[in-house]
Amino acid sequence: KELLRQHEQLTARHQALAPDLESHPLAAQLLDRDADKRDGWLSQQLSQLSEVISRDEQRQQALLALQKDAARLQQQLQAATEASQTAAGHVAEQLKQLEADGQRLEEELTAFTPLVSPRVLEGLRSDASATVLQLEQQVTQRLDQLEQQHEEQQEQTERQQKIEKQQVEQQARVHRQTELAQEVTRLGEQRQNSQQTLAGLLGEHASAEQWQQALEQTIEQARQAESLAAQALQDI
Known part of the structure; x- marks a missing residue:
């Protein structure tokens, strides 16, 4: 009875699938083969189909991975774009600040025109650091010279005062002698x-x-x- 029931179920399923099987492209090839070879041919087709499905699944997984990479790259691109825009804003602000600094520097250099030579002004415009360092060295040398001159002048003043004192003492002696x-x-x-x-x-x-x-x-x-x-x- 159980076998009879299973046979009836298989018959019913076969009858239900018969229209689909008859309309399948491989149905004609299956029917052209002998009945004893159909199972082997179906097994071969199923194996090929499994391989195709496996390849499709691999391609689908690769496609999903590519989609994930694309989404990640898109996010990175978006972040890079935003960072680039932010950096561009900073650069524009820096350029604006540099332009303002350059204008202010030019105004200050113009104010220094009566005080320094044209060569120094040109140096401040082309290479401010080196020119400022050179000016600092010149100022230091000048201060050393002034300090030396001050010391020499002080020594000369002391000698002059000593001479004047000696002259006063000499005049006092001459007056006393007189x-x-x-x-x-x-x-x-x-x-x-x-x-x-x-x-x-x-x-x-x-x-x-x-x-x-x-x-x-x-x-x-x-x-x-x-x-x-x-x-x-x-x-x-």
Whole structure:
């Protein structure tokens, strides 16, 4: 009974599939073959079909992988495009800033025109870093020269002050010597006057000692005369 039931089911399925099988392109080839060879031929066709399906599945998987790669590349391209646009905006902003800096630099260089030579201005425009470094070196050298000149001038000032001090001291010595010479002259004149006065006082006396002795004798004589006069007054 079970076999009969399965046979009936297969018969029913065969009848249901019969229209599709008859319309299939391989149906004619299948019917042209002997009944005992049909199973082998069908197995061969199924094997080929399995290979085709396997290749199709592989191609489908490869296609899916390519689609995923394409989607990933599209995302990367979109990100790169956005980054490029952002970078382009930054570059444009930088260029704008550079243009403004260049204009400001040109204005500043124009302001420096009365202060520096045309060669320096051209150097600042073409190679600002090297020119600024060169200017710094020149300024340093100039400052060193000014410092050296200041030291030399200070030394010269100190020498000049020392010379002036020596001149003042020399003038003071000369003035003192002049005063001493005048004093010596005055003392000489005073001595000469004193000698003349002394000579007038000494008169005929040869020396002051003789004059002193004569003076003492005169005084003694005057005392004696006074004593005699007093005695005479008492006697009266």
